[in-house]
Amino acid sequence: MGDKLLKNKVISGVFWAFSERVISQGVSFVLSIILARLLMPNEYGIIALVLVFTNLANVFVSNGIGETLIQKKDADETDFSSLFYFSLTVSVGLYMMLFFLAPYIAVFYDNSELESVLRVIALIIPLSSIITIQQAYVSKKMMFKKMFFSTIGGTLASGLIGIVMAYYGYGVWSLVAQYLINAVVNTIVLFFIAQWRPKLKFSINSVKQLVGFGWKLVVANFINVFYAELRSLMIGKLYTPAALAYYNRGNQFPNLLITSIDTAVGKVLFPAMAEVNNDTAHLKNVTRRSMKVTAYIIFPLMIGLMSIAPSLIELLLTRKWMEAVPFLQICCVFWLFQPVQTANWQAIKALGRSDMIMKLEIYKKIIGVTLLLISMNISVYAIAMSNAAFAGISMLINMLPNKRLMNYSMPEQFRDLAPSLLLSLVMGGSIYTISWLSLPTIAILFLQIGCGAIIYVGASHLFKLDSYVYLLSMLSTKLRRRSNVLTSTQGIVIKKW
Numbered sequence: 001m002g003d004k005l006l007k008n009k010v011i012s013g014v015f016w017a018f019s020e021r022v023i024s025q026g027v028s029f030v031l032s033i034i035l036a037r038l039l040m041p042n043e044y045g046i047i048a049l050v051l052v053f054t055n056l057a058n059v060f061v062s063n064g065i066g067e068t069l070i071q072k073k074d075a076d077e078t079d080f081s082s083l084f085y086f087s088l089t090v091s092v093g094l095y096m097m098l099f100f101l102a103p104y105i106a107v108f109y110d111n112s113e114l115e116s117v118l119r120v121i122a123l124i125i126p127l128s129s130i131i132t133i134q135q136a137y138v139s140k141k142m143m144f145k146k147m148f149f150s151t152i153g154g155t156l157a158s159g160l161i162g163i164v165m166a167y168y169g170y171g172v173w174s175l176v177a178q179y180l181i182n183a184v185v186n187t188i189v190l191f192f193i194a195q196w197r198p199k200l201k202f203s204i205n206s207v208k209q210l211v212g213f214g215w216k217l218v219v220a221n222f223i224n225v226f227y228a229e230l231r232s233l234m235i236g237k238l239y240t241p242a243a244l245a246y247y248n249r250g251n252q253f254p255n256l257l258i259t260s261i262d263t264a265v266g267k268v269l270f271p272a273m274a275e276v277n278n279d280t281a282h283l284k285n286v287t288r289r290s291m292k293v294t295a296y297i298i299f300p301l302m303i304g305l306m307s308i309a310p311s312l313i314e315l316l317l318t319r320k321w322m323e324a325v326p327f328l329q330i331c332c333v334f335w336l337f338q339p340v341q342t343a344n345w346q347a348i349k350a351l352g353r354s355d356m357i358m359k360l361e362i363y364k365k366i367i368g369v370t371l372l373l374i375s376m377n378i379s380v381y382a383i384a385m386s387n388a389a390f391a392g393i394s395m396l397i398n399m400l401p402n403k404r405l406m407n408y409s410m411p412e413q414f415r416d417l418a419p420s421l422l423l424s425l426v427m428g429g430s431i432y433t434i435s436w437l438s439l440p441t442i443a444i445l446f447l448q449i450g451c452g453a454i455i456y457v458g459a460s461h462l463f464k465l466d467s468y469v470y471l472l473s474m475l476s477t478k479l480r481r482r483s484n485v486l487t488s489t490q491g492i493v494i495k496k497w
Contacts (some may be wrong), residue, residue, distance in 0.1 A: 023152055029256050031159030035174070036249070036317050038166040045241025047175040048248045049109060050118045052229040052236075053101075054125060057094040059222045061087045061129035077199050082206040084133040084198045091129035098122040109236060113172065121176050127183040130191075137196040154186035217349070220361040227365045231383055234376045243380050250327025250384075253312070254335040257301050280406040287347045287408060288416060289470070294339035296420045296460075296467035302332040303428035304452045311435065311445040326381060333388040337395040340413065344398040347406060356401060364394045419465050427455045 036044070099119050106115040162178030170177075235244045305312075309328045313321055348356055368390040375382035396410070403409040431448040439447070460468035 027152070027155050028159060029252075031155075031163060032252070033316050034163050035159075035166050035178075036321065038163070039171065039174070041242040041245035041249070041321070042240075043172045043175070044245035044248065045236065045243070046111065046113060046117060046172050047121075047179075048232055048244050049111075049236045049241065050114060050121055051179075052232050053098055053105065053118060054122050055225055055229055056222070057098060057122070057125050058128050059225050060094060060218060061091040061125060062132050078201045078203050079206050080133055080137060080196065081199045081201040082203045084130075085202055086207050086211075087129040087132060088126065091126045095122050095125045098125075111241070117172060117176055121179055123180060124183045127187050131183075131187045133198070134190050134196055138190075151186060153189045154182040154184075157185045158182035217357065220358045223358075223361045223365050227368050230369070230372060231387060234372065235380055235383060238376060239380055246321070246324040247327050247380060247384060249317070249321060250324040250329075251331040251334075253309075253328055254302055254305055254332045257305070258298065258335045258338050283347060283350065284406040284408050287343050287402070287406070290346075291339055291343035291413070292416050292420075292467045293470065294343070295417050296465065296471070298339050299336065299417075299420045299424040300427055300452070300456045302336045303424040304431065304449075304456075306332045307428045307432040307435070307452070308445060308448045311441050311448065315441050315445055327384055330381070330384040330388050334391040337391040340395045340417065341391075341398045344402050344413075347402055347408075348398075351405060353401075353405070360397055360401070364390075364397050367393055419463075420467065423456060423459050423463075423465070426459070427452050430455055 099122065102115045102118040102122075105118060106112055158178045158181035161181055162174045165174035165177055232244055232248070235247055306329045309325050309332075310322075313325050313328065317324070345357070348360075368387075371386035371390050372383065375386040399410045399413055431452045434448045434451065435444055437444060437447075457468075459465075
């Protein structure tokens with residue numbers, strides 16, 4: 001694939017993937033705010049515990065399988081269909097396992113409601129296996145516009161039904177319905193609008209070959225997800241469902257922003273990197289640009305969010321959720337390191353080094369579990385802070401191999417990140433002082449957001465930051481192309497008239 005064609009596909013893919021994440025996460029965020037005002041923290045704590053188990057099971061049907069098909073350049077219909085049936089079979093087995101384990105999990109957490117909730121919400125697992133292969137097909141062809149419609153449809157339908165059920169007093173079951181309906185609608189819509197359908201083809205050799213690569217990614221992802229959920233398991237067991245709800249709610253705000261930006265870029269970045277994985281110089285340039293741009297966007301969002309946290313929580317969720325404020329601020333530190341981790345991770349994966357990914361995840365999680373064991377009996381806040389420390393260490397570990405793999409050293413990466421980080425810290429410190437004013441909460445919040453945007457963008461323009469100039473150039477090119485298309489269309493219409 002030529003550089004120009006690849007660039008156009010990447011730009012179009014980023015646009016639709018970014019639009020999907022921004023709009024779906026934005027709509028989901030608004031709907032979740034309404035739900036949070038209707039429901040109690042304890043009810044969110046129950047659903048958070050149950051999702052730990054479904055998320056772990058989903059790794060075996062959603063992670064690694066699709067990425068394997070994307071990474072294989074000559075993947076054909078036999079490969080796609082074989083992995084579809086394989087994934088579906090595994091997912092049914094996982095659902096049955098959780099169905100029979102549900103009573104024991106409920107006893108372990110001393111909460112009888114967990115049994116029925118887990119048995120119902122675990123139906124997400126077979127649904128995930130169905131859509132995973134189709135998403136891999138869409139991603140491989142970079143047809144992210146199709147994924148946009150399935151995600152938006154599921155988000156809207158599930159959120160509205162969840163709100164109606166919460167209003168009429170269904171409690172935790174309104175959240176169960178929201179998650180299930182989202183998966184159902186997402187699966188159905190993508191099934192009809194995607195061009196791929198499973199064929200009556202199955203090759204055990206194809207499964208062995210693809211799983212031979214993918215199982216290492218699955219192990220790495222399982223370690224990653226298990227580690228991420230381990231804190232929820234510990235908080236739910238050692239403390240209370242409400243404490244878990246405050247922790248998760250605090251994580252929701254930065255997580256929303258990161259998954260809207262970093263996940264969209266990463267979704268497009270891996271297929272693009274896979275196309276140039278035999279050219280390390282080109283791969284380095286793609287990695288570097290991705291990291292610099294996402295850091296330029298994410299750093300000010302995370303540092304700014306830390307500064308406005310008290311005003312934001314009080315205004316959106318009411319004072320019953322104020323205990324989530326310190327968790328929000330700590331989680332912002334955790335997510336601050338994400339763009340660096342993602343860019344380096346995707347580069348290693350694009351090079352086909354799944355063995356290295358697995359080893360890195362094992363090393364990182366040994367460190368992370370050690371930090372968790374030290375902090376878990378101190379307090380919930382200590383658990384959150386140990387996670388932030390782990391994110392910083394993980395960033396450094398992910399950086400190290402790419403010096404050897406594509407000559408992108410750690411000092412060079414830090415130099416690329418420094419301008420955005422320093423400017424974000426100046427901006428965050430400046431808007432934090434606004435909270436000292438004796439003004440209504442809504443006035444303080446809007447002042448902080450407005451001043452933060454003016455300081456960051458103004459300074460970027462003044463100092464001509466590389467990522468700022470690059471983004472302006474991309475936007476200008478996009479607008480110019482649209483203008484040229486519009487002018488050409490108008491000329492044709494006038495000529496015909």
